[in-house]
Amino acid sequence: MRHLALSIPLYFLLSTFYFLLFMNVPLLDLIAQHNTIRDEVMAAVNGVFERQQFIMGAEVEAFEREAAEYLNARHAIGCASGSDALLLALMALDIKPGDEVITTAYTFFATTSAITRLGAKPIYIDIDPDDFNIDTRLIEAAITPRTRAIMPIHLYGQCAGMDEILEIARRHNLAVVEDAAQAIGAQYRGRRAGTMGEIGCFSFFPSKNLGGAGDGGLMTAEDDALAERLRILRVHGMEPKYYHQVVGINSRLDALQAAVLRVKLRHLDQWTEGRIVNAARYQTLFAEAGLAEVKPPFVHTDCRHIFHQYTIRCSRRDELRAHLLKSGIGCEVYYPVPLHMQECFEFLGYRKGELPETEKAALECLSLPIYAELTEQQQRYVVDTIAGFFRTVR
């Protein structure tokens, strides 16, 4: 009896010790996800091997149909990556050297490289410090006779202010290309991310909310002629076979990727719901912790934020990041160097200090684990570890 009475507290002590020693919260756990869909994915991959059609074909067409239906888009066109989707979108709009494209510098590299690759010039607008997206109040002043398009990014999975952007674009006769690489399934006042502008661009990089088993991308369009141009440009500008009216690129979606993506698309909404639930739980846990040093993400109530990233703003970001990594918690900075401060874009002539909110966000943001399979225990550990850090440095 005495043994039992002693062993119970001992058990709790040891299990807490074990938990603290070995608690590991990766930034993203794709193995946990794969464990839930292994049989479906392997059957789909096996089917492609049995048919031996690896480039385009029925599997890709089926995925394009299903993606168009999911996104509520008239056309969905697969391609080799999200980066290519952005490049092809600007090619289809005939963006040329000397043209200007309005966008932000607080994004992944590919949004800007698509512009500069065509000899056009990115015109950077500062971001809104709440949602990290383009500050729509600053767009109109940046429009010149050379402006051709606006390229908003729906960063972290929350839509930019599309009503304002579309209204400005309409008034100035500009095209809108949405970088929806992080926003598949996100909604803006009832509309789906990637279907509001002329072209929407998506990425299936493995870590995206809908991730393939390698690279992949997709473009959406409402206009039939524009969709046809995108279809031709992704196959070397070839139509019909071996006849070329325009110079396109080789950017096809693999049948293997399409097969995997078809399986995962069926689970996407459930995974997204998991992320949304986890984000709400973080909000509660952070509110309970009462940390003045941490600002949880701002969520527009009339939008569906799909939490590709759960990104906090905080003081002492780099120290906190090191502390979290040491405690077995994955976290990452998206993005530490804004694009106007990248060495390869020095020729654009931007200087430090020109985009104050962008530069401030790059110093303060930190993305925490948010994937659907994350447990409440893991989330508590993340918030407790952050609270512990600020207690020691206060």
Ligand SMILES: *Cc1c(COP(=O)(O)O)cnc(C)c1O
């Ligand atoms: C991932 C991403 C891209 C590029 O997609 P890839 O498929 O990796 O080429 C472009 N823009 C944003 C905002 C992204 O997050």
